[in-house]
Amino acid sequence: MSFPSWLTWALLPVYIVEGLRARARSIRLAPATGPLSGTIEGHGELINMLVVGDSSVAAIGLEHTTRGLTYTMAKKLAEVSGQPVKWRAAGNNSATATQLRDVVVPNLPYDDYTHVFISIGMNDLKNFHSSRAWKKDFGELIYALRTKYPNARIYWPNLMSLQYVPALSNGLAWVLEPRRHMINRIGAQLCHERGVIASSAIAEASREAFCEDGMHATALGNQLWVNHSVAELLERGLLGLEQKDEVEDKQHEMHSAL
Numbered sequence: 001m002s003f004p005s006w007l008t009w010a011l012l013p014v015y016i017v018e019g020l021r022a023r024a025r026s027i028r029l030a031p032a033t034g035p036l037s038g039t040i041e042g043h044g045e046l047i048n049m050l051v052v053g054d055s056s057v058a059a060i061g062l063e064h065t066t067r068g069l070t071y072t073m074a075k076k077l078a079e080v081s082g083q084p085v086k087w088r089a090a091g092n093n094s095a096t097a098t099q100l101r102d103v104v105v106p107n108l109p110y111d112d113y114t115h116v117f118i119s120i121g122m123n124d125l126k127n128f129h130s131s132r133a134w135k136k137d138f139g140e141l142i143y144a145l146r147t148k149y150p151n152a153r154i155y156w157p158n159l160m161s162l163q164y165v166p167a168l169s170n171g172l173a174w175v176l177e178p179r180r181h182m183i184n185r186i187g188a189q190l191c192h193e194r195g196v197i198a199s200s201a202i203a204e205a206s207r208e209a210f211c212e213d214g215m216h217a218t219a220l221g222n223q224l225w226v227n228h229s230v231a232e233l234l235e236r237g238l239l240g241l242e243q244k245d246e247v248e249d250k251q252h253e254m255h256s257a258l
Contacts, residue, residue: 029213031058031093034065040074042084047077047241048112049087050149052100053119056222057091061211065089067219072226073117080230081241096123097137105144113152114240116145118196121159121183125176135186142194153240156191157229158184158201166207167214197238202228 051057051070059068070089078085088111090104097120120141124134145154159180162173184201191198202225209221217225233239 029061029211029216031055031060032062032065032068034059036065036070036090037088038071038074038086040078040085040087042078042082044081044083047081047083047085047114049074049077049085049115049117050090050108050111050113050152051087051117051119052090052104052108052145053117054091054095054123055093055216056119057089058093059089059091060093061213061216062219067222069119069217069222069225072219072222073230076226076230077115077239077241080234081239083241091119094123095120096127096129097121097134097141101137101141101144105141105148108148110148113149116149116152116154118145118154118156120156121187125159125179125183128179131182131186134183135190138187139190139194142190142196146195153238154196155199155229155233156187156196157199157225158188160201160203160205164205164209165215166210197233199229199232 049070051073056069059065059070062068065071068089070087070091074085074087077083090108092099092104095104100118100120118141120138121134124137129137142154145152162168162176162180163170165173168176188198190196205221205224209218209224210216211218230239234241
């Protein structure tokens with residue numbers, strides 16, 4: 001059953017009780033060790049990629065950053081394009097759109113990024129941020145990124161259904177689901193209005209896609225998300241990558257000339 005997100009305020013007591021139970025059962029996981037930036041070799045024009053966001057970008061619960069969302073995305077882009085990829089992760093556990101806008105983005109260096117991926121919204125959802133607050137905070141985050149990196153293509157994925165998140169009880173997922181629709185609806189609208197590309201949420205996820213805390217993504221979960229997003233964006237022609245056969249043709253021409 002679906003109902004307007006504002007009606008979930010009437011279910012706030014249920015959210016509080018179920019949320020406290022979930023917090024009592026929760027496991028605190030550390031961010032991964034490893035580099036937060038690097039380069040993957042390739043041929044052709046450089047893809048200079050920034051991924052900014054929450055715990056997914058911080059690779060919480062993983063052994064190494066090369067199993068995290070950012071490196072997984074960089075590796076996938078290098079694989080489908082054959083191009084070199086320079087990548088940087090700027091993620092923080094429990095980050096909201098406000099914190100990205102006010103703390104993270106202002107402290108990022110200026111760089112000529114070609115692609116910027118935003119992973120944000122889940123903590124705004126869990127913190128019961130209102131539609132007005134989300135519209136303001138996410139909208140201004142887009143402005144901040146667009147102003148700082150004017151040449152970049154910017155992407156934001158919709159949030160997946162909460163019924164697949166093991167850490168959430170059925171009751172808690174039910175209360176939060178209308179708010180997820182609100183986050184996705186307003187987020188997609190802002191992306192359309194402000195020159196950001198919104199992509200669809202992953203359709204489903206198994207228990208193996210989540211760490212032992214039932215909340216953060218495993219390496220498998222990150223790979224599933226990246227595969228879904230890249231496949232959709234490629235199909236829509238929105239990644240702006242060189243075609244792999246074009247890169248191979250260039251390599252062949254270079255070898256023939258030698």
